[in-house]
Amino acid sequence: MKSKFPKISIVTPSYSQGAFIERTIKSVLSQNYPNLEYIVMDGGSTDKTVKILKKYGKQITWKSERDRGQTHAINKGLKLATGEIVTYLNSDDTYQPGTLKLIGEYFRKHPKVAFAYGHGRLIDPKDKEIGFYNDFQEDHEKLFASCGISQPTAFWRRKLLKTVGLFDETFHFTMDYEYWVRVSAKYELVFLPNVLANTRIHPDAKTSAFTHKLHTEAIRVDLTHYGKVHYDWIFTYVDSGYGGKKDSAAYFRHMVAKSLIYYLWYNHSFPSGKGLKVILSWTKHLISVTKTYL
Numbered sequence: 001m002k003s004k005f006p007k008i009s010i011v012t013p014s015y016s017q018g019a020f021i022e023r024t025i026k027s028v029l030s031q032n033y034p035n036l037e038y039i040v041m042d043g044g045s046t047d048k049t050v051k052i053l054k055k056y057g058k059q060i061t062w063k064s065e066r067d068r069g070q071t072h073a074i075n076k077g078l079k080l081a082t083g084e085i086v087t088y089l090n091s092d093d094t095y096q097p098g099t100l101k102l103i104g105e106y107f108r109k110h111p112k113v114a115f116a117y118g119h120g121r122l123i124d125p126k127d128k129e130i131g132f133y134n135d136f137q138e139d140h141e142k143l144f145a146s147c148g149i150s151q152p153t154a155f156w157r158r159k160l161l162k163t164v165g166l167f168d169e170t171f172h173f174t175m176d177y178e179y180w181v182r183v184s185a186k187y188e189l190v191f192l193p194n195v196l197a198n199t200r201i202h203p204d205a206k207t208s209a210f211t212h213k214l215h216t217e218a219i220r221v222d223l224t225h226y227g228k229v230h231y232d233w234i235f236t237y238v239d240s241g242y243g244g245k246k247d248s249a250a251y252f253r254h255m256v257a258k259s260l261i262y263y264l265w266y267n268h269s270f271p272s273g274k275g276l277k278v279i280l281s282w283t284k285h286l287i288s289v290t291k292t293y294l
Contacts, residue, residue: 011078013041042062094127212237249286263275
């Protein structure tokens, strides 16, 4: 039975996610995948995480020790991984039933495919569906403008660690996006039409709590790999940095002025095409809102 399926290694970076990590572990083990290596790299949690890890100790490989953050923990786990197919699953996310067999079968039947991902659901703290990730077919050119890859749905061949390397530990929020860009420069990204995993949205989630910092890193990804920044990343960065009412004259003034300043700063030119149209629409909103107070 084992020989029919490629070995899949899953790394879960963890730190003080005792409220969710058992659901993550169960979602992996309940797959009943016949050739699985599951590695949990905990950063020295002081909540109930370690107690939960000990409970599943015979079924998983785990360590609990201080690390340099999530990206470092992922890399530590990937260095230990021995599977032909690898991935990481955060300690508050889960897999859909049947995901690993689907992935294993797909990679077995398509030996030339190096990277595959699928649809991702969004769930709340109680596992209730609240939406879907905005995922779509990506490639190196499209990744310049957006990240349409739901991280927990992504799987890749371990050989990529030799050709692409590990995750860049200077990134704390967009390490996955930066990695996808590097992968896409060398390999095709295959988008599967299946819901594979669930990303949990909750107030303590890193991407929920630090949106502006995430967009700051996304801009750095663009500058590093494309030498310029797409207007969409600049717009979301400027928007996430505004703390007031978003239907006010102050908001539209902020979006118009700062978007132009940052675009000029990073790209040494003014935006054209769709980017300019968006800024012009904000300008019209600004004039309209301002008139109502005159």
